[in-house]
Amino acid sequence: MKGNSIGKDFVITCFGESHGRCVGVVVDGCPAGLPLSEQDIQKELDKRIPPKPEIVSARREKDIVEILSGIFNGFTTGAPICTLVWNKEAIPGEYDLIKDTPRPGHADYPARIKYGSFNDYRGGGKFSGRITVAFVMAGAIVKKLLGLFGVEVLAYTIEIGKVKLRTIPTPEEIRKNTYKTAVRCPDLERAKEMEKAILKAKKEGDSTGGIVECIASNVPVGVGEPLFDCLDADIAKMLFDVPAVKGVEFGAGFKAARLKGSENNDLYMMRDRKIVTLTNNAGGILGGLSSGMPILIRAAIKPTPSISKEQKTVNLSKMEETLIRVKGRYDPCIVPKTVPVIESAVAIVLADHMLRAGFIPKVLGGQK
Numbered sequence: 001m002k003g004n005s006i007g008k009d010f011v012i013t014c015f016g017e018s019h020g021r022c023v024g025v026v027v028d029g030c031p032a033g034l035p036l037s038e039q040d041i042q043k044e045l046d047k048r049i050p051p052k053p054e055i056v057s058a059r060r061e062k063d064i065v066e067i068l069s070g071i072f073n074g075f076t077t078g079a080p081i082c083t084l085v086w087n088k089e090a091i092p093g094e095y096d097l098i099k100d101t102p103r104p105g106h107a108d109y110p111a112r113i114k115y116g117s118f119n120d121y122r123g124g125g126k127f128s129g130r131i132t133v134a135f136v137m138a139g140a141i142v143k144k145l146l147g148l149f150g151v152e153v154l155a156y157t158i159e160i161g162k163v164k165l166r167t168i169p170t171p172e173e174i175r176k177n178t179y180k181t182a183v184r185c186p187d188l189e190r191a192k193e194m195e196k197a198i199l200k201a202k203k204e205g206d207s208t209g210g211i212v213e214c215i216a217s218n219v220p221v222g223v224g225e226p227l228f229d230c231l232d233a234d235i236a237k238m239l240f241d242v243p244a245v246k247g248v249e250f251g252a253g254f255k256a257a258r259l260k261g262s263e264n265n266d267l268y269m270m271r272d273r274k275i276v277t278l279t280n281n282a283g284g285i286l287g288g289l290s291s292g293m294p295i296l297i298r299a300a301i302k303p304t305p306s307i308s309k310e311q312k313t314v315n316l317s318k319m320e321e322t323l324i325r326v327k328g329r330y331d332p333c334i335v336p337k338t339v340p341v342i343e344s345a346v347a348i349v350l351a352d353h354m355l356r357a358g359f360i361p362k363v364l365g366g367q368k
């Protein structure tokens with residue numbers, strides 16, 4: 001089974017299943033000399049724990065990271081870094097129901113046809129959102145690395161249900177407020193309305209989706225490898241590898257199709273002796289290369305497929321239509337949980353491309 005690794009110079013390989021023993025990641029290509037501790041990774045993993053369980057459920061036991069390799073005296077060595085969390089709460093029997101009756105909106109049916117009885121269906125197996133713990137662990141490493149080069153990646157919720165943010169928040173607002181709210185939205189007023197939208201869907205036995213925005217600042221000009229490794233193409237690929245992501249756009253995105261050239265073009269100007277653009281409809285990427293403007297990305301997240309409403313499905317053993325009511329932990333909205341995942345996914349691609357373009361050396365701070 002292939003397709004578990006991504007990246008060229010900075011390669012991550014994810015492993016584990018929702019109800020297997022662990023979820024982990026091997027990060028290969030991280031430069032030597034990056035100070036790294038378990039706390040650095042734990043801090044990011046903790047962002048997955050929502051403050052309000054009625055909005056987003058959490059595993060009762062906190063995920064505790066273990067670093068198995070690649071660190072010596074508190075610094076990365078340049079060797080592969082393997083980190084994992086143990087699945088302490090895996091209850092395999094809980095999911096026997098879905099063995100023969102695929103849950104609508106999940107990977108159960110195509111996975112059963114492709115892998116037959118070898119598919120680990122427990123909690124969605126490797127298709128579960130739980131695998132994104134690996135993205136966040138790798139993301140913690142790259143965000144620390146990118147930080148040394150002034151690059152900051154920030155994700156936050158801009159839409160849940162029909163509640164939308166009207167303006168792009170400032171980086172200060174994002175840093176200060178995003179994780180104060182259960183829905184991971186930097187606008188405190190809108191966040192309350194988003195919570196209400198989630199609770200309404202929950203009351204109806206249903207779920208709701210939304211949009212996560214991500215800004216990457218201070219990415220140098222010229223990052224990206226056209227033709228087939230364009231920066232936007234690689235970010236989009238990584239984001240579509242996040243379960244439940246159904247759309248990705250940059251800058252003006254789909255709105256650009258409705259603008260005139262004169263409205264959509266970002267005009268160049270000088271500010272503090274730097275070349276910038278007046279607007280950022282391109283979302284910081286032109287021709288597959290970073291333009292120096294903030295990279296602005298939005299990812300559309302579908303409503304949680306597991307809902308408590310009764311739904312039609314087929315019993316695959318009997319080849320008969322039947323009904324299913326999904327049991328177990330059930331989040332009426334997964335958007336808040338995807339925020340640190342989207343942030344990590346974007347950071348992982350940026351680190352790979354900055355290494356490839358030579359903006360990040362293979363050994364940090366020179367040899368001592």
Ligand SMILES: Cc1cc2nc3c(=O)[nH]c(=O)nc-3n(C[C@H](O)[C@H](O)[C@H](O)COP(=O)(O)O)c2cc1C
Binds near residue numbers: 127130
């Ligand atoms: C962080 C995260 C958490 C998720 N949690 C759940 C969940 O609790 N319940 C659920 O039905 N789907 C959840 N999902 C979504 C499913 O894993 C996903 O929709 C499913 O595997 C089908 O994949 P697709 O939507 O990409 O086609 C989660 C996704 C992510 C990224």
